[in-house]
Amino acid sequence: MASTTRARKTAAKVVAEETPAEATAPESRAAEADSAPAAPEAAPLEPPRVDAAPEPPAPSPYVTPTEVIPDEENLADVILDDATGQPPANLDEVFVPLTPFGSTLQCTVRLVERTFLGPHRNPVTRLLQPKGAVVSEGIAARIRERLIAQAARTDNQ
Known part of the structure; x- marks a missing residue:
């Protein structure tokens, strides 16, 4: 002990x-601590370093069905009246004015187009304008120009 x-x-x-x-x-x-040099209370006046932005990823050559939007490259060569399966006979009556003095037009036939989409150029038939659709003059003029060009191609052949 x-x-x-x-x-x-x-x-x-x-x-x-x-x-x-x-x-x-x-x-x-x-x-x-008193004898040590004091740290500055403010940050240095040098600009912050900015790194260059990374390169964006390359666009995919494949598209999903929700991304298919017709552009100049993917426009169809054949526009048909869905009821007859033939191009519209009277191009002037495809779009008629909705009102006597309005700027909107109404489609009188169901227009579909046959085209080839995707990397394998798969044939598809897609709706261009439903019957009774109300469209602006610009859209109607674009479709009418395509119909006139299609008629001129078939007349030359």
Whole structure:
């Protein structure tokens, strides 16, 4: 038992000796902090570094059915009246004015076009204008020009 008591007393002396040193440590740390150069309160005035934008990914040559929008490259060569399966006979009566003085026209026949879409040029028949569709003069003029060009091609053959 005597050895246990002596070990406790020795441990207590060690703790007592360390305590005064720790009490002076914050003062010495504060003195060191005062003598060290202070960091600036504001950021440096240099502009931030801007990296170049990464290259955009290459467009996919494949399209899904929801992305198929006819452009000049994918316009169909054949526009047909869906009821007869033939090109419209009277091109002037395909679009008629909706009102006597309006700028909108109404389609009198259901127009479909036969074309080839996709990377494998799959043949498809798609609706161009439903019967009774109300369209602007610009759209009607574009379709009418295509019908006139189609009629001129078939007359030449």
